[in-house]
Amino acid sequence: MKDINLDPEDWEKFEKLGHEMITDMTQYLKNIKEQKIWQPIPEELKDQYKQNLPQEGTDLKKVYEEFNKIIKPYNMGNIHPRFWGWVIGTGTPGGVLAEMLTAMLNPNSGGANHSANYIEDQVIQWAIDFMGYDKQASGLVVSGGSMANFVGLTVARNVKAGYDIMTEGVATSKNEMIFYGSDEMHSSLDKSMQLLGLGYNSLRKISVNEKFEINVEELRNTIERDIKDGKKPVCIIANIGTVNTGAIDDIKELSKIAKKYDMWLHADGAFGSMCKLSKESNHLVEGLELADSLAFDYHKWMYVQYEAGMILVKNKDYHYKSFSLTQEYLVHQTRGLGSGDLWYSDYGLQLSRGFKALKIWMTIKEHGIKKYGEMIEQNIQQAIYLTKLVEENHNFEMLAPTNMNIVNFRYIGTENKDLNKLNEEILFELQERGIAAPSNTVLNGKFSIRVAISNQRSRKQDFDILINSIEEIAKELI
Numbered sequence: 088m089k090d091i092n093l094d095p096e097d098w099e100k101f102e103k104l105g106h107e108m109i110t111d112m113t114q115y116l117k118n119i120k121e122q123k124i125w126q127p128i129p130e131e132l133k134d135q136y137k138q139n140l141p142q143e144g145t146d147l148k149k150v151y152e153e154f155n156k157i158i159k160p161y162n163m164g165n166i167h168p169r170f171w172g173w174v175i176g177t178g179t180p181g182g183v184l185a186e187m188l189t190a191m192l193n194p195n196s197g198g199a200n201h202s203a204n205y206i207e208d209q210v211i212q213w214a215i216d217f218m219g220y221d222k223q224a225s226g227l228v229v230s231g232g233s234m235a236n237f238v239g240l241t242v243a244r245n246v247k248a249g250y251d252i253m254t255e256g257v258a259t260s261k262n263e264m265i266f267y268g269s270d271e272m273h274s275s276l277d278k279s280m281q282l283l284g285l286g287y288n289s290l291r292k293i294s295v296n297e298k299f300e301i302n303v304e305e306l307r308n309t310i311e312r313d314i315k316d317g318k319k320p321v322c323i324i325a326n327i328g329t330v331n332t333g334a335i336d337d338i339k340e341l342s343k344i345a346k347k348y349d350m351w352l353h354a355d356g357a358f359g360s361m362c363k364l365s366k367e368s369n370h371l372v373e374g375l376e377l378a379d380s381l382a383f384d385y386h387k388w389m390y391v392q393y394e395a396g397m398i399l400v401k402n403k404d405y406h407y408k409s410f411s412l413t414q415e416y417l418v419h420q421t422r423g424l425g426s427g428d429l430w431y432s433d434y435g436l437q438l439s440r441g442f443k444a445l446k447i448w449m450t451i452k453e454h455g456i457k458k459y460g461e462m463i464e465q466n467i468q469q470a471i472y473l474t475k476l477v478e479e480n481h482n483f484e485m486l487a488p489t490n491m492n493i494v495n496f497r498y499i500g501t502e503n504k505d506l507n508k509l510n511e512e513i514l515f516e517l518q519e520r521g522i523a524a525p526s527n528t529v530l531n532g533k534f535s536i537r538v539a540i541s542n543q544r545s546r547k548q549d550f551d552i553l554i555n556s557i558e559e560i561a562k563e564l565i
């Protein structure tokens with residue numbers, strides 16, 4: 088029998104198709120603003136997503152044609168300049184090419200002696216640099232903020248448990264371990280608590296003030312009460328930019344409290360910590376470096392392609408001890424491919440790991456960190472601009488103070504309609520007509536149109552278009 092493999096039989100044809108894809112990609116990204124942001128998948132097309140398992144191969148060009156027909160037109164739309172839903176990044180064209188090169192090399196960045204691990208080390212050092220974080224810190228490129236939070240809380244639990252929890256588990260704990268954050272915290276922190284065996288109930292949700300920042304006084308009282316009740320306060324979680332409103336907790340105050348009670352301080356700076364890069368706005372996140380661990384995303388407000396996040400841990404030893412478990416088949420050799428000091432599987436949950444660091448490395452090199460600072464400041468200025476448009480128009484009102492890049496507002500230009508219902512309708516219309524894609528939240532019982540600008544393609548006029556379109560849609564609906 089002939090040996091078989093999965094390489095192309097005709098490499099020239101493969102190359103030609105590759106060129107075609109790059110040409111299409113360039114045209115698509117170049118003209119993305121002319122496209123509808125989003126359109127629902129037609130019912131009659133949905134059968135196309137339920138095909139039988141392919142038994143025989145199809146020419147790759149045919150598969151690409153199918154991609155163009157049933158996948159590309161129904162994309163999420165976050166690469167469009169007027170996508171402002173949740174907190175979602177746009178990616179960059181350079182990042183597309185980086186992803187292609189990553190896929191070509193296809194290394195496993197779990198360990199061993201090869202360039203991918205040196206590049207990961209390089210981007211961690213750069214992050215330590217632009218975050219102004221401890222030079223001795225360790226880090227890990229992860230899939231996103233959720234995983235970064237999980238790693239941070241794991242180290243927090245292990246270090247502060249007061250016994251060998253890694254060996255004995257939570258069952259032998261004498262005192263219930265308690266973590267604290269505000270009730271505006273991200274749900275990934277709840278998930279981490281569950282996975283760490285501590286349970287949702289051990290995550291105290293402290294109320295927030297009118298700026299949606301944690302009530303420090305209530306935090307102190309809750310810790311004191313827990314101690315009296317025989318519980319063990321382990322970790323305070325600081326929000327550096329909440330999802331709802333972009334609120335930033337008083338991290339300096341939280342750091343003092345953590346020190347006083349010998350607790351870990353973890354910062355969830357998924358998108359907010361990027362403020363650090365802006366010369367004009369980095370004062371907003373002052374004190375970030377006080378955190379024992381810092382979680383953030385590249386795929387949100389650094390515009391890097393999905394997925395890419397990072398965790399930094401101030402004490403490298405703590406980080407390493409929480410995740411290194413070297414079996415014989417993984418013993419680090421002194422020479423050859425199995426050598427080297429950079430085994431990132433010793434710093435997180437995954438053994439096999441993709442080379443996510445390359446797109447971070449390439450795009451930071453391509454644009455320079457200064458440009459990223461300017462981009463972030465541009466998004467902040469756009470949020471201020473939109474806030475002004477809202478405040479100067481009597482048909483609108485703000486629903487929360489604008490923090491960084493997040494604007495919460497609603498339409499109020501009528502007295503005869505339920506405003507929650509009306510604003511929800513407006514949002515659906517904006518999205519379904521493919522005009523703009525904010526998302527929504529509820530603030531103090533009011534339905535809010537929520538614009539989060541982590542978009543490198545948005546321009547000032549896009550916000551004029553948003554406000555004008557809302558007025559038009561509202562008139563139609565009333």
Ligand SMILES: *Cc1c(COP(=O)(O)O)cnc(C)c1O
Nearest residue numbers: 231232233273275328330357384
């Ligand atoms: C998005 C987000 C997360 C989760 O990050 P993912 O990258 O989506 O996993 C955590 N915290 C905050 C504040 C976020 O905005």
